Amino acid sequence: MSSNSNLTNMRRLVEQLRLEASVERIKVSQAAAELQQYCLQNATKDALLVGVPTGSNPFREPRSCSLL
């Protein structure tokens, strides 16, 4: 019956909202600070950010190569 399913859906919705409302939240400033720290700490390992020396770039032939 559509009125029963409306009720069931509503009960589910309220239960879901109760769960989502109970989440513990941290401040955006704290989240931002931790994210920044992570990005900056790992920057030197990030090849796309800092570049890859030609010799160690698997997608690039090294300039000086020994020919057969």
Add this chain to the structure above:
Amino acid sequence: MGELDVLKKEAETLKTQIETARKAVNDTTMEAASSGVAPAPRIQPKARRTLKGHTAKIYALYWALDNKLMVSGSQDGKLLVWDTHAGILANCVPLKSAWVMTVSFSPSAGLVASGGLDNMCTIVNISGEKPKTMRELDGHDGYVACSRFLSETSILTASGDQTCGLWDLETGKQKQSFLNHVGDCMCVALAEDQNTFISGACDSQAKLWDIRDGQCKQSFIGHTGDINAISYMPNGQAFITGSDDCTLRMFDMRADQEVMCYQNAQPTAGVTSLSLSLSGRLLFAGYDDFNCNIWDSLKGEKIGVLSGHDNRVSCTGIPSDGMCVSTGSWDSFLKIWN
């Protein structure tokens, strides 16, 4: 008041409560908090490889954990496995259904999964001499838009039937269903510990789920259009989504809200795909307008463009060693950049 009215009232109260709680911790923006961070260098990656082999639009790509093999799926009805270092084809898997929307490798790269408009996720073993179909996961009532392996025996799917599913590959059966979205599920990403995952859907919401009990833990609002792509930031506490509303957004899971919006000055093209560099600083986003924009994820500034495709960029990917970014396009080519 009948029970229905009581419940409706409670629902409204809870929604307001959530909004208030989010505002209470919204003490700054990511942009403002990053004002002291030095700008990321303006990078101009070069196209190092153009992989030609598909004869129709490419819809999906996925890197293997060896950082060398990459699989692509096209509506020419084939999955192509590439040795990207050598720039050559390593394997070819013909599909029963040409309408592919997603491809992925298992951790060993011995299995590939594909899914699409046939409403199935097909698992093929490519470790032998000839590709062999191992499983056809049948159970979704809509297209399979995304699939991600947890292991050699477990896979997660996102479907146009508005659900996500967790499948046991040994039995071929669904172990868990994830029900809460009210629009087609388009994309998923797994947390590193595999206890949770995030999904994006055509209801404009992203959701965080508990894998074992199927519970939706948090819902993230902000987008005003279908969410086509989703990816965790490498610190595991935030994620970025890309949408038909022409924006990308960063959501922090512990702050439980949107913390950044990446929008072009003239937003006219929807976002089809996104990838994050190893540190998370660089955000590569594929758009309907044939380009791939490069964003500084912390400062929200556009710092570069990858142009070279003659049609929509439908998929992007960065291998686990962060050594390059690959793009796949409706022009039937894949490109590798660094």
